[in-house]
Amino acid sequence: MNTLRVVCHQLAPRIADVEHNRALSAEAIRGAAALGAQVVVLPELMQSGYVFNDRHEALAVSEDLDGPTLTLWKALASELGIIVVAGFCERLDAGRLANSAALIEPDGRLTVYRKAHLWGREKLIFTPGNEPPPLVETAVGRIAMMICYDLELPEWVRLAALAGADLLCAPVNWPDGPRPADERPAEIVRVQANAAVNRMFIAACDRHGEERGVNWVGGSVIVDADGYPLAGAVSHQKEQRLVADLPLAQARDKFISEHNHVHQDRRPVLY
Template identity: 35%
Template structure:
C-alpha cells in the first residue's frame, strides 16, 4: 500500500483555508492512506474555550468531514485526520478515520497536553483498532506518544499501522516513535504540523517508521510537504524479531504483569 503524510500549517479560525491546503497537497498523489495533523480543521492554539468551541464541529454535520469524504472517494483512499470535535456541549481532541462513505473510526485523545486541559474532555473511546480493506489501523494523537502503554495496547489488539496526527512543540517525539515501531513490530505514522501560532512553534519533521524501527520518510522542520512511501503492511503481522524471539509471546507477564487488553468497544 502507499501512505502519505500531510505536513502543513492549519490556520486558526479558518476552516476554508485548511480545506484548501489539504486539497492542494493531496491533488498530485494517489495514496491508499493519508494521515493529517492534529486539529487539522481548526488550528491549535485557542485563546479560550469559546474560541475552541467556535472552531469545532459535530461528526454528524461537519463541513470538514464532508469534504474529506469527497477527497477519499475521489482518491479511493482512507484518510486519518485530527478533528476538533463537538459532542453537544463537550469538546474532544479527536482523530477520525474517513472513507468515501463517512467516518469509519473515531478516537478521542487520552492524554491532554498543557492548555488542552482547559478546552477538551479526556478521551472516552478507549484505544480501538479499525479493520479496513487496506489494513488494521489504530490511532493516537500527539502527546499520547509519551505513553508506551498506548502503543503496545494498539499493537496487541492487532494494529498493523498506528496513525498519529500531531501538533508537536517538544523536540522528542520524532526520535522516539521509531523505537515504538520496533518494539511493537508495526508501522508508525506521525503527521506533524509546521508554523507558529501565538507563543507556540511546531516542529514539523513528520515521520513514518517501519517494523524494524527504520525511518522510511521524514519531513523538514518548516515546509509544507506531502511525504509518501510504499509499505508492505502485512510485515506487521509477524512479531518475530529472531527465529526464536517473539516480541509478544516472550513477555514475562508473570514478573511485571500484563496490560488489560479489552475489546474495541
C-alpha cells in the same frame, strides 16, 4: 499482502480559520491521491488550528460529525478512493469539546478517536477520551489511530499493537523545544522506539508554521516495523509531503529472532 502507499502531508493550519483549513486539507488529500496513496495522514486539529486562547474560542469553531469538514473529507475519500486520517475540534454534548481524529474510508465509514492523554493547556479546553485507540479493518490493512501525546504513553501504543494493527496513524502537533546540538527531536525517537518494540508501522504527521508564539518540530515521519525511518524523521519547519510504500506483511511477523517474539515474550504477571 501488497505494499500500502501512505502520504503524510505536513501543513500549517491557521488558528480558527476553518474555511482556509478545509481548503488546505482538500488540496492535500487530492495531492496524495494523485501520488497513488491509499492512506493520507494530516496534522492534529487540522480543521481548527491548535493554540486557542480559551475554550470559548475553540467552541466557536468546533464541528460535530455531520459538520462541513468531515462532510468534505467523506466526499473526497469517496471520490478519490483514499483513506483520510486527520484531526479536528469536535463538538460534543453539553458544550464539551474533544481533540479528535477521524479515519474515513472510501465507502463512507467513519471512525472517530478522541485524544485520551491531553497535553498542557489542552486540559483547559478539551474533555479527554475514554476509549482505547480504535483498530479499523480496512480494505488495505488493519489501521489504528491515536493523537500526538498519546504516542508518549507506551502502554497506549501497545494496546493498538496487541489489537493487531499493521499501521498506526497519528496526527500530531509537536511544539518545538530545546535539545542538545545535533540531536534529533525526542518525539521522533519515541515513534521509532514504539514501532520497533511492537513491529508495527507508524505514520505521524506533524505541522509547521508559527502560531501565537508557538513553533513546531515539523518532524513528520513514517517508520517501518523495525523502527527505521522510511521518510522524514528530521526537524523540517516547512511544508513537506512524505511518501512511503509499506510492506504491511512485515508487521504481522513479530519474531525478531528464532526464539524471540516481541509480544509473546512479554511477562505481564511480573509487571
